[in-house]
Amino acid sequence: MPSSNSAVSTHGLGISYGDAVALHPLTLDVQKGEVFGFLGHNGAGKTTTIRLLTTLLEPTTGSARVAGHDIISDPLKVRAAIGYLPENVRLYDRFTTRENLMFFARLSGLEKPADAVHETLDFLNITELADRRVGTFSKGMRQRVGLAQAILHRPDVLFLDEPTSGLDPMGVRQLREIIDRLNAAGMTIFMNTHLLSEVARSCTSIGVLAQGRLVFRDTMQVVAARYDEHSLEELYVGVAAGHSEVAA
């Protein structure tokens, strides 16, 4: 049930394209301050869910509130309260990191965009990239600049879509540390991921989506009490394939 403490709450949220159902009605509640790991096979509907919650798509059924605002009736307020890092972010190649970030900071309505850019670069420890063109960057560098644009305005809820995709082990580790710091600063994080080890280390709760339906939802405390780290994979395989007990 959604409460005043909900960062993300959906009620029967779904989307269909003609006869094809991309996401079956989804009811979900993520509390403020959580790091929520959203798991599922490729094509399960995870990215569609994020696109609905970030107002990029309009649902065909149900409703949702993000940071206390309705995604259908109040999309601008939702957008002001969220940050979003899509998978494979690229940004404007011919612009420097600073130019890219200044642009997005202004679009987010920040009064002192230069200060926000400076602080964010400092926070992410990428000040040395500030005046280099994004087109010359490696995947990991782009990902960090992408994360910078998502947190410039200190959003209440941060949506990350496969944030570790394509990163080397060092990149994954740095990202995990950043997520921990953002969460410690009070940001709610909603993360799509495939990496179970990341879920085990970063998330405070998880949900598993299979064929457009939520088939598992619990806190990591409960999961940890019932399964050890190795059997997390078995839990995932079991619930995603529909062979295990559904706790949602």
Added chain:
Amino acid sequence: MTPSRLLARQSLAGLMRDRSVLILVAFFAAMVMVTAWLGWSATNTVNAIYADAAQYLAGAGQPVPSNPVGQSAPLAVLRNLGVYISLIGTFGAIVIGQLLIEADRRAGTLPLLGTRPFARRDYALGKMRALGVATGAMMAVAGLISVATLFTIPSLVVRSADLARLGLFLILGWAYITTFGLVALGAAARMPATASGLISASVVWLVVTFVLPELTANIHPTASINPVSTLAATPDSAFFRVTSTLLGPVSLSEAFAWLSGDLLSFLPDGLAPRGPVPPLVTLPLALLLAFLFALRSAAKLDLTAGGPDA
């Protein structure tokens, strides 16, 4: 700063760093310069031919007609300008229009823009504002070169009324090329495949430039890009009377050519525009329709798509 203004500024900065756009604008500027030289050189040649023919006719005791170009107005030396605006200027506008959308799509920034707190309409308006400024800059370049040319050719006496006509011509030129730029912008927003906006807007432009004049007045494709040949009268037949009445209002290139001839003072005496709608109504109307198409298309753009291989 409003979101649409911010988007326009960012888009223009991006265009200025795009080599293909810069090359196209330079190409356009070079061709505007060629225009002036062409007008001057061709007029000189006809004058020389006239002098030679007049001498022969007088010697043969035949009446000497007046010089067909001797009475032409100074602006007529710029008669090729309309052709280059409708060829290179339009192509430049189409490239810019599609690039404004495709740059965001390929950069994968559409989802980032879509999750910022501004309305979809602001995105569309920002892009259209950038297009209008870019095509305006192209016409300003054409205007500067044209004015410099008019004051450089010694035999021309340019009055302020001529400059006003040139100004109006450039505004109409802007409306003409921006119309196609908006079609490209809207088409790029509707069709996610790479270069689809460019190709589909080019098809519209090709049909307007090379097919419609054949149907309205039997103007062959090569004649339709010659500033003098394209201003031919509609053939005297029932078929062409019907086609020019029906298709004249949408035959934008002919409307623009007629207005070019009228404003730059090389329109043959008594040549009526094609169809019942005056060209001065046709062009702004086309711009308005293209604006609405682009606004609707860009406001409905799929912001989830994108990435390097989109």
Added chain:
Amino acid sequence: MPNILPSIRGSVMTIALRDAREQLRDRFLFWATLALVVASTASLVTGAIALHSDAATYAAARDQLLALGKDAAAIAAPEFYPLKLMRGMIEQVEIMGAVIALVAGYRAAAAERGRQTLALILTRPLPHWAYRLAKIIGGMGLAAVSLGIVIIATAILLPVVSGIGLGTDDALRLALTWAAGVFYLTVLFTLGFGLSLWARSPASGLIAAFALWILVVLVAPQIGDTMDPDNQVAGGVFAQLSVPKAEQDRIKAGFAGYETFRNGIEVASVTKHFERFTFAILGIKDTYTGAPVDKVLAEKRGDLLFLFLFSLGLGGLVLLRPINPDRLTKES
């Protein structure tokens, strides 16, 4: 050790045929050919209607003269030579056909880069030039099919609108036009393909190819055409001044330098060579109307040779320039 030559030939044909098959299954070729057929037949029909209207005007004027007891020879009868009506079709191939060929070339490169199949093909045991050769052969095949359909469609319509049937001599002229057209369109296909293969992104290649199209197909002939004094005055300068033909030639001789320069700009464009050859072979240009095919071929072999050598040169350039390994995907 297998003989490598047959295997290269086999691979080239495999790639070319796969490409041609894909394009035939794709709607692009269908719509492009249909557009060209519609534009060409529209040209043919409007040309015929305009000619009928000229003929009616002539008949009325002649009847009036005869009624007044004057000699009807004082006014020139409009010429009626059915292949002349192909002018609009040739010009549509020159302009719209060229754009279609450019876009087909772009698609041939962009499809491989977009699907990332280029790397898969180039890691097969065949020289990289053979891949490019296969693409050009595939493009040439498409040009042959597409242009063949356009010419056959207009040839079927021609007797209907002109009322005169076509003979074997006309068929030969149309076949020569088709052959010249295939070379011309292959040049444009190769240009679109090469630039889209080499450019940082195929779309940039297409933009560059379009800009070149404007310069070569539209602007260069347009400059030459505009500089022609006869095109500066409606109806022609000599006609307006009522100067006899012999005197016209004498005056023109005085502008030999200007004319050479004007002609120089025109002949820099491959389009103008295609136009000059086809206008002569089809008798569209008055000086060649009704001239025997062998005489026209002898006089216009320069234009045909230019078309052939230009295709060969551009094809050679595309074959020789290696593919940049950083350009294997859509966006590098």
